[in-house]
Amino acid sequence: MTLKKLLQKLQTIKEDETFELKGWLISNRGNEKIRFLTINDGSTVSNLQVVAKGEIIQKNNLSSLTLGTSLVVNGKIHLTPNAPQPLELILEDISLINNVDEDYPIQKKETTLDFLREIPHLRSRTNLFRSIMLIRNSLAFEIHKYFQEHDFLYMASPIITSNDGEGAGETLLVDDETKDYFFKQKAFLGVTGQLHAEAYAATFKNVYTFGPTFRAENSHTSRHLAEFWMVEPEVAFYELKDIIKLADDLLKTVINNTIKNYPDEMKFLNSINPNLLDTLNKFLENKLTVIEYKDVVKKLMEFRDSFEEKNIHFGMDLASEHEKFLSEKIVQGPVAVINYPKDIKAFYMYQNDDYQTVAAFDLLVPGIGELIGGSQRESRYHKLVHRMNELNISKEPLDWYLDLRRFGYAPSSGFGIGFERLVMYVTGVSNIRDVIPFPRVAGQIKM
Amino acid sequence: MTLKKLLQKLQTIKEDETFELKGWLISNRGNEKIRFLTINDGSTVSNLQVVAKGEIIQKNNLSSLTLGTSLVVNGKIHLTPNAPQPLELILEDISLINNVDEDYPIQKKETTLDFLREIPHLRSRTNLFRSIMLIRNSLAFEIHKYFQEHDFLYMASPIITSNDGEGAGETLLVDDETKDYFFKQKAFLGVTGQLHAEAYAATFKNVYTFGPTFRAENSHTSRHLAEFWMVEPEVAFYELKDIIKLADDLLKTVINNTIKNYPDEMKFLNSINPNLLDTLNKFLENKLTVIEYKDVVKKLMEFRDSFEEKNIHFGMDLASEHEKFLSEKIVQGPVAVINYPKDIKAFYMYQNDDYQTVAAFDLLVPGIGELIGGSQRESRYHKLVHRMNELNISKEPLDWYLDLRRFGYAPSSGFGIGFERLVMYVTGVSNIRDVIPFPRVAGQIKM
Numbered sequence: 010m011t012l013k014k015l016l017q018k019l020q021t022i023k024e025d026e027t028f029e030l031k032g033w034l035i036s037n038r039g040n041e042k043i044r045f046l047t048i049n050d051g052s053t054v055s056n057l058q059v060v061a062k063g064e065i066i067q068k069n070n071l072s073s074l075t076l077g078t079s080l081v082v083n084g085k086i087h088l089t090p091n092a093p094q095p096l097e098l099i100l101e102d103i104s105l106i107n108n109v110d111e112d113y114p115i116q117k118k119e120t121t122l123d124f125l126r127e128i129p130h131l132r133s134r135t136n137l138f139r140s141i142m143l144i145r146n147s148l149a150f151e152i153h154k155y156f157q158e159h160d161f162l163y164m165a166s167p168i169i170t171s172n173d174g175e176g177a178g179e180t181l182l183v184d185d186e187t188k189d190y191f192f193k194q195k196a197f198l199g200v201t202g203q204l205h206a207e208a209y210a211a212t213f214k215n216v217y218t219f220g221p222t223f224r225a226e227n228s229h230t231s232r233h234l235a236e237f238w239m240v241e242p243e244v245a246f247y248e249l250k251d252i253i254k255l256a257d258d259l260l261k262t263v264i265n266n267t268i269k270n271y272p273d274e275m276k277f278l279n280s281i282n283p284n285l286l287d288t289l290n291k292f293l294e295n296k297l298t299v300i301e302y303k304d305v306v307k308k309l310m311e312f313r314d315s316f317e318e319k320n321i322h323f324g325m326d327l328a329s330e331h332e333k334f335l336s337e338k339i340v341q342g343p344v345a346v347i348n349y350p351k352d353i354k355a356f357y358m359y360q361n362d363d364y365q366t367v368a369a370f371d372l373l374v375p376g377i378g379e380l381i382g383g384s385q386r387e388s389r390y391h392k393l394v395h396r397m398n399e400l401n402i403s404k405e406p407l408d409w410y411l412d413l414r415r416f417g418y419a420p421s422s423g424f425g426i427g428f429e430r431l432v433m434y435v436t437g438v439s440n441i442r443d444v445i446p447f448p449r450v451a452g453q454i455k456m
Numbered sequence: 457m458t459l460k461k462l463l464q465k466l467q468t469i470k471e472d473e474t475f476e477l478k479g480w481l482i483s484n485r486g487n488e489k490i491r492f493l494t495i496n497d498g499s500t501v502s503n504l505q506v507v508a509k510g511e512i513i514q515k516n517n518l519s520s521l522t523l524g525t526s527l528v529v530n531g532k533i534h535l536t537p538n539a540p541q542p543l544e545l546i547l548e549d550i551s552l553i554n555n556v557d558e559d560y561p562i563q564k565k566e567t568t569l570d571f572l573r574e575i576p577h578l579r580s581r582t583n584l585f586r587s588i589m590l591i592r593n594s595l596a597f598e599i600h601k602y603f604q605e606h607d608f609l610y611m612a613s614p615i616i617t618s619n620d621g622e623g624a625g626e627t628l629l630v631d632d633e634t635k636d637y638f639f640k641q642k643a644f645l646g647v648t649g650q651l652h653a654e655a656y657a658a659t660f661k662n663v664y665t666f667g668p669t670f671r672a673e674n675s676h677t678s679r680h681l682a683e684f685w686m687v688e689p690e691v692a693f694y695e696l697k698d699i700i701k702l703a704d705d706l707l708k709t710v711i712n713n714t715i716k717n718y719p720d721e722m723k724f725l726n727s728i729n730p731n732l733l734d735t736l737n738k739f740l741e742n743k744l745t746v747i748e749y750k751d752v753v754k755k756l757m758e759f760r761d762s763f764e765e766k767n768i769h770f771g772m773d774l775a776s777e778h779e780k781f782l783s784e785k786i787v788q789g790p791v792a793v794i795n796y797p798k799d800i801k802a803f804y805m806y807q808n809d810d811y812q813t814v815a816a817f818d819l820l821v822p823g824i825g826e827l828i829g830g831s832q833r834e835s836r837y838h839k840l841v842h843r844m845n846e847l848n849i850s851k852e853p854l855d856w857y858l859d860l861r862r863f864g865y866a867p868s869s870g871f872g873i874g875f876e877r878l879v880m881y882v883t884g885v886s887n888i889r890d891v892i893p894f895p896r897v898a899g900q901i902k903m
Contacts (some may be wrong), residue, residue: 011607011661031661031693033864051660052607079866081693106693107835110862130655130856131863139659146609153600160458160499162593167894168615168668169683171901181616181638183645184629191628191672191682193899198630198645205894205903208577212586213498214458214478220668221615225638235638236616246478246528246553388554409577409903415557416578417480419526447614447652452640454618456652456856 011052016273019095026086028098030057033134034078036117037071044071046100048082054140055273059084061100069103077113077134079106122443129447129455137281140274141444145432147271151263152219152240152428161215161242166202168221171195172406179225181235198223203423204357204410206243207386210421211413217242219428227451231440232329232377234429236449243423249359249368249385252422253345256372256381257297260343264435265293282437288375289435291342298344302366305331305346308339326353332371332378343374356396357410359385370424374434383424390414458499463720466542473533475545477504480581481525483564484518491518493547495529501587502720506531508547516550524560524581526553569890576894576902584728587721588891592879594718598710599666599687599875608662608689613649615668618642619853626672628682645670650870651804651857653690654833657868658860664689666875674898678887679776679824681876683896690870696806696815696832699869700792703819703828704744707790711882712740729884735822736882738789745791749813752778752793755786773800779818779825790821803843804857806832817871821881830871837861 012030015022032050039045044066047056059082061071074080083102089095114120115134125132132138156163169183171194180197184190202218209216218241226233242259244252268275268289279285300308309321309331315338318328327335327346336344348366351358358367372381387393393414397404404411432444442448447456459477462469479497486492491513494503506529508518521527530549536542561567562581572579579585603610616630618641627644631637649665656663665688673680689706691699715722715736726732747755756768756778762785765775774782774793783791795813798805805814819828834840840861844851851858879891889895894903 013607031866033659033866051609051662077864079692079864106867107865109864113863115863128856130652130859133656133659142609142611142656142660146611149610150600150604153597157597160460162498162589163596164589164593164893165668165685167683167896167901167903169670169896169901171903182631184631191898192896192901194901196901205577209580209589209893212480212580213589215498221612223616236614238612245526409575412577416560416562417524417526417556418554419478419480420553446611446656449614449616449639451638454614454616454639454641454643456614456618 012050012055012057013052015057016053016055016095022086022088022096024086024088027083028086029081029083030059030098031081032057032079034074034076034080036076037074039072041066041072046071046074046082048080049139051139053273054136054143054277055094057082058094058097059100060087060097061103065100065103069105071103074105075109075113076117077109077115080104081106122440126442126448127455133446136277138443140277141432141436141438142446143274144267144271144278144436145444147267148263148431148435149219149428151266152259155259155262156215156217156242159215161217162209162213164206164209164213164216164218166199166205166218166220166241168199168223169196170199171197181223181225200224201425202239202241203243203425204407206241206423207410207421208413210243210245210423211416211418214245215242216244225451229450231442232430232433234441234445234448234450237441237445238428240426240428241423243421245419245421247385247422248420249347249370249422252383252385252424253297253299253347253370253372256345256370256383256424256426260372260381260431261293264289267435278436278438285437288437292374295342297372298340298342299370300340300344300346302346302349305335309335312338324350324352329378332373333375336373336378337375341375343372343380345370345372351396354384356400356402357384357386357393359387360392360396368422372424376437376439377430377434379427380430380434381424381426383422385420385422388414388418388420459497459502459504460499462504463500463502463542469533469535469543471533471535474530475533476528476530477506477545478528479504479526481521481523481527483523484521486519488513488519493518493521493529495527496586498586500720501583501590501724502541504529505541505544506547507534507544508550512547512550516552518550521552522556522560523564524556524562527551528553569887573889573895574902580893583724585890587724588879588883588885589893590721591714591718591725591883592891594714595710595878595882596666596875598713599706602706602709603662603664603689606662608664609656609660611653611656611660611663611665613646613652613665613667613688615646615670616643617646618644628670628672647671648872649686649688650690650872651854653688653870654857654868655860657690657692657870658863658865661692662689663691672898676897678889679877679880681888681892681895681897684888684892685875687873687875688870690868692866692868694832694869695867696794696817696869699830699832699871700744700746700794700817700819703792703817703830703871703873707819707828707878708740711736714882725883725885732884735884739821742789744819745787745789746817747787747791747793749793749796752782756782759785771797771799774818776825779820780822783820783825784822788822790819790827792817792819798843801831803847803849804831804833804840806834807839807843819871823884823886824877824881826874827877827881828871828873830869832867832869835861835865835867
């Protein structure tokens, strides 16, 4: 049994029940007569306090055990309802598996995030990264669970593609070592699974992808990675308003369940970032704000002096500072901005009757900016081809995508969640490199 | 409500209950007085029979509707307990969304798999691919569910890496278009997530990855893809026998739940491949056979004349024909072969006391051959370094991996499931290109 499970069934545990834990030593204090070892098994950020008394201490040389040692402890539960931790283990048997070399970099004292980024293979052994990765795990599974319970088919869009889905040009090329094109043509790492998901939505109605996507972004920001995971639902017979409702309900469900199932980790993260739980609960309790892009522009104009980029006008792409200001200062919570000018959005979005905008939405959240981007897709073959021509997008590689409009097309809408940004939002962590185990950014691959 | 959900709650449905279905037309027969439309919504391989009578037929020109048309039907349920299908819908209202152009390639008559491989964006609209992809979805979710229920942490191993995890050299290079190395060094698409998963197992004890992996395999076989998905659990404090037990239990649980939850799809697949359900049930009911590699060699020697490769000897890598013969003819079911010669296995595997073998296992299944490969990992720092030296594996890029042995290492074991091979096994499909939406192989990227 894991430590998490033990703590969950606290009400039914009896004094003197036997328990075994396999894990790693987190702290070791006391003397030769009584020692307190705390041990973690990775199932929770909480530790088990193990009390050693008498000859077991000297026999196993417990005083010399250092942080990070792997071990197996056996003993009897002692309930401590009035102590900070609800129970402890009275040690009866201990097996030491392996100790740590002297240069072990993880120590009880605080270390900086910069330092920990240099050792991604070891940083998960801190309370912070243990908490982040447990929350990340929960969010990933809750997303799968939500979609499965709502009859979505999980589909694998290809990673290696022959075309650039977003038309933004920031793609990574795939090659074989000899440069003799393994695929006999140029191949890219996919920037989105959406186009392929649309093909599957035209059979299965509700589908989603959950896989890695890639951008050759040279910008070194706290919000961008070259390799990140995306969740992309696509739903046939759905229009813009339906997909926004789905996004809102999905987010609220997975966040709510995660807060409920990982109380210790959320408490720990809240101790670092004291507004975290308040912010999340406020989101859970409130209706999502939906606002037209054109009204956002008007609002931002009123606050022109707050921005570096003061040229606020219809047609502009909102900068990160504008997005954050909108969600943090004006709305003070998540906000879905809808109906963007078509010239700043992708070719496949549904062209509104005003000839100016497309049925797109971005979901912006405080602290992060864009968390989700989505749209209703252009369903009219000729409008789609016309837009591709306007944008000089070559038709032939996308003939298959155009086919979908010719063969029993149903209105289709979808969105993409930057999964790491969702983890940032829920953990309150401000740098995206800290919410993925081994971050990849321009100029650097660690391990 | 989806059609699948409707059929699942058959016992509680009342005559004349109203029902709406959004989907696509599968067949259309009858005359101007009565017509039978069958409609599929992608939730199941089963269709809904819709009966249209009287003026609704001519008003909506139903006789002209062609296969593939997207539509919404409303009507009242009529229970038909004595008919092949348990219920039908008496049509009251129909909205035609979009029809299909004349060159629609999916027709009611059978088409070849070769032909369908040319149109991966449309082939999911056949009963076969609808079934395969629904089963694939089920297997994926059941895998996540199994691991979550058993306290495993889902972790994202990186896709882009600086080293070749298996040491087999069949890697795809990642570049930016300008060849000015985006990552400032050579970068590859990962062949395994295992090494990184080991780092996380050293914190979280039980972890798993589920993501795409890549091989620049030039062999055009029915069992290989350049891009495929792998499931890789890694468990600290586990030895070889424990991880084999995990593999067996995982497979049996996910297969059993899938058969139970997708009876119509399994029935359809069994109609194409009449041994399918028998084979799977036999696996579910029987204890997994475990056999030493050295005993396999002895066994195969007895059947030398059955093979193209007749030079059967200790030290050889089993060819696909040997693996299949072992599972299909000798064991007649799945078999775990253990303790392979170290020279045909990867550097990181635990070296047995005989100095000849490593604590590895391959799980072989009839019809497919290798479904799972795994091992106990070498836990002894010096043995691991020694083996890397023997194999001329450069130490520096793997210093981080070696670190794990120096810092509180616990015995760790894991395996990788080729997810598409599992889908092949459960669907009875013999070509791996038919169990992934958009297959990628040497020399070819479709869409």
